[in-house]
Amino acid sequence: MEKVVYLDNNATTAVAPEVFEAMRPFLTELYGNPSSIHHFGGQVAAHIETAREKLASLLGAQPSELIFTSCGTESDSSAIYSALSLCHQRRKVVISKVEHPAILALGKELERRGYTVVQIPVDSKGRLDMECAEEMIDTDTAVVSIMWANNETGNLYPVAQLAEMAHKQGALFHTDAVQAVGKVPINLSELPIDMLSLSGHKLHAPKGVGALYVKRGVRFRPFIVGGHQERGRRAGTENVASIVGLGKAAELAKQDISIENTKVKALRDKLETELLKLPATRLNGDPEHRLPNTSNISFEYIEGESILMLLDMYNICASSGSACTTGSLEPSHVLRAMGVPYTAAHGAIRFSFSRYNTEEEVDFVLEKLPPVIARLREISPYWKG
Amino acid sequence: MWNYTKDVMDHFLNPRNVGEIPDADAVAEVGNITCGDALKIFLKLDKDGRICDAKFKTFGCASAIASSSALTELVKGMTLDEAAKVTNKDIVKLLGTLPEEKMHCSVMGMEALQAAIADYKKRHGEEYEMVQxxxxxxxxxxxxxxxxxxxxxxxxxxxxxxxxxxxxxxxxxxxxxxxxxxxxxxxxxxxxxxxxxxxxxxPAKEEKVDDFDKLSVVQKVIKVQSIIDREIRPALEHDGGDIELVNIEGNKVFVRLKGHCASCMAAKVTLKNHVEAKLREFVSDSIEVVEEK
Structure with a gap:
């Protein structure tokens, strides 16, 4: 396969070679069902528990506080539905305007079911309006769900503070931490967070596995029922290989977490600094409180899909907040919530790094991208040079 | 990821006629930056009133750029009256096809062309009713x-x-x-x-022919068969019957009734009042229907 410069790690990541090796036995000889009474199957259960311990260690959680799921979205839905069914006298859910569709679309569904769902607004840098949050979270609120880090801008949100606000009103606090886990240090034992969702494929484990953290003492009602797996909290035969992979990925993430803030951040910063030197560019997001791997840059007067298509000619992968890339007609809801002008929103490109990226790759992008921008601006009726 | 055709990619990667014409005879701009795509088109006419040069500038995705490029290629050499008949389908045809979600890009091309023609007419004090x-x-x-x-x-x-x-x-x-x-x-x-x-x-009777006799046998069969399929058979099938075209000689159409119709006491009535009536209505008044047993 041709060399690919992969700067789209917030979309998904490569499975780490160590993760793949750890998974291999469970896709070949160790295929037993962990629930079986015989040793051949039963021995597999121990590996699931080891994976749980590794993931717990990354999060500063107890292994018993973790439930393996199929993905981040399942974890999100499980958390919110559980919170709602356990405090059914409360009819309100507080989220933010910049949540991932996993939460936003769930919010729409809950509205159809008669719940009140309110969205905390953000400012031009994508920072939450905390005063507004304080007002919105009230005694009718069952659960507050705010993402830890935003997938498009990389913005980090004050989850501990929000959790305290929720608790003050007797509400539960959930965070979609899909983008944060493995990129920023997390110690749940010291945080008032009740529930946290994560996804394997964002941290070099495979797709199709995720986890939900439920703090000890917080009641939980299962989303999927049918079997005793995960101590009755998530029925269904375990995705053993992927769970083992997630465990391994968590172990690697814990070991390498310092790299995120050094090597990965340095690569991101280099690309960002150079690209922002181009005329009519702007950074989207909050440079002070951001994931170290994400950069969202608008190239004004041109359209994101065209940029990505031309980058694709060089096997450079990134993504866009543009409407055209998805076939939707509106640019990214995150950028619109931030009030990014349309001139810039349509030409927003997200670069997201991982520890596998190199400086050569950054240099390659810096060589190829500026001519692409210039070429498209030449075609654009809005660009006046 | 979009499944763009080779031609879309070619027009996107090597767009034809990018730029402006300073002394253009017609200029128009449609779309805007809020919508995510916009197209500015420039036309230059020669002394015979044919489009001798067309240029564009586009803000938009790959298919918007490709559609604009295709449009300028398409209209070169046309008179304005010919250009006025260009639709988004012509642009799509030149590009092979576009994903359905991107069809609006081709529509934008046609709109720009219409607006440019209107601009030309306005400059020359003529009224132009844009197609839209x-x-x-x-x-x-x-x-x-x-x-x-x-x-x-x-x-x-x-x-x-x-x-x-x-x-x-x-x-x-x-x-x-x-x-x-x-x-x-x-x-x-x-x-x-x-x-x-x-x-x-x-009242779709325009397909009716005056001189059925002069048609070739094949033409007759095609005509009659299509009317049987469209206008006659559905009613028969409704009653559990069917009909088969056997032969055509001159203006005599030989058919065989099948299913319930074959044994129906009213078969003769059906032939006259339904089969022959429909064929006379839609094909030719001279037709006579004959039943083959």
């Missing part, structure tokens, strides 16, 4: 407030591209693609349009 303008309702009523799409445009694009659902209209015009509150309204417009259209289509 309904003569009775010049401006149209804005249905989609987010993208500023009028009912006249919805009707026109629906007619030209045979669109029946609001979802399709969104893909071709963007209307309803943002807040979605106008989708029901769009569907109503479509339902109304196609109902009217059907009513207009009803």
């Amino acid at each position: 303008d309904d003569p009775e309702d010049h401006e149209g009523r804005v249905v989609c407030k987010c993208f500023g799409v009028t009912d006249t445009k919805i009707r026109r694009v629906a007619k030209e591209n045979n669109l029946h659902t609001a979802e399709q209209i969104t893909k071709y015009t963007k209307a309803g693609g943002a807040c979605g509150t106008c989708l029901d309204q769009i569907q109503e417009i479509l339902d109304g349009l196609w109902k009217e259209h059907k009513a207009e289509q009803k």
Whole structure:
């Protein structure tokens, strides 16, 4: 396969070679069902528990506080539905305007079911309006769900503070931490967070596995029922290989977490600094409180899909907040919530790094991208040079 | 990821006719940056009134750029009257095809061309009724407030591209693609349009031929068979019967009734009142139907 410069790690990541090796036995000889009474199957259960311990260690959680799921979205839905069914006298859910569709679309569904769902607004840098949050979270609120880090801008949100606000009103606090886990240090034992969702494929484990953290003492009602797996909290035969992979990925993430803030951040910063030197560019997001791997840059007067298509000619992968890339007609809801002008929103490109990226790759992008921008601006009726 | 054709990619990667014409005879700009795509077109005419040069500038995705490039290639050498007949389908044809979600890019191309022709006519003090303008309702009523799409445009694009659902209209015009509150309204417009259209289509007797005798046997068979399939068989099938075309000699059409019709006491009546009547109505008054047993 041709060399690919992969700067789209917030979309998904490569499975780490160590993760793949750890998974291999469970896709070949160790295929037993962990629930079986015989040793051949039963021995597999121990590996699931080891994976749980590794993931717990990354999060500063107890292994018993973790439930393996199929993905981040399942974890999100499980958390919110559980919170709602356990405090059914409360009819309100507080989220933010910049949540991932996993939460936003769930919010729409809950509205159809008669719940009140309110969205905390953000400012031009994508920072939450905390005063507004304080007002919105009230005694009718069952659960507050705010993402830890935003997938498009990389913005980090004050989850501990929000959790305290929720608790003050007797509400539960959930965070979609899909983008944060493995990129920023997390110690749940010291945080008032009740529930946290994560996804394997964002941290070099495979797709199709995720986890939900439920703090000890917080009641939980299962989303999927049918079997005793995960101590009755998530029925269904375990995705053993992927769970083992997630465990391994968590172990690697814990070991390498310092790299995120050094090597990965340095690569991101280099690309960002150079690209922002181009005329009519702007950074989207909050440079002070951001994931170290994400950069969202608008190239004004041109359209994101065209940029990505031309980058694709060089096997450079990134993504866009543009409407055209998805076939939707509106640019990214995150950028619109931030009030990014349309001139810039349509030409927003997200670069997201991982520890596998190199400086050569950054240099390659810096060589190829500026001519692409210039070429498209030449075609654009809005660009006046 | 979009599945663009080779031709779309070629026009995107090597766009033809990018730029401006300073002394253009017609200029027009459609779309805007809020919508996510915009196209500015420049036309230059030679002394015979043919388009000798066309240039464009486009803000938009790969298919918007490709559609603009294709449009400029398409109109070169045309008179304005010829260019006025270019539709979005011609642009799509030149590009092979476009993903349905991207059809609005080709529609934008046609609109720019129409606006440019109008600009030319205006400069020369002539009136020009743009195709998108309904003569009775010049401006149209804005249905989609987010993208500023009028009912006249919805009707026109629906007619030209045979669109029946609001979802399709969104893909071709963007209307309803943002807040979605106008989708029901769009569907109503479509339902109304196609109902009217059907009513207009009803007396479709223009295919009728005067001199059936002079047609070749093959032409006769094709004509008669198509009317049997469309106008005659459905009613027979409804009663559990069927019909088969056996032969045509001169203006005599030999058919065989099948199923219930074959044993029906009223077969003769069916032949005269239904089969022959329909063939006379839709093909030729000279036809005589003969039953083959």
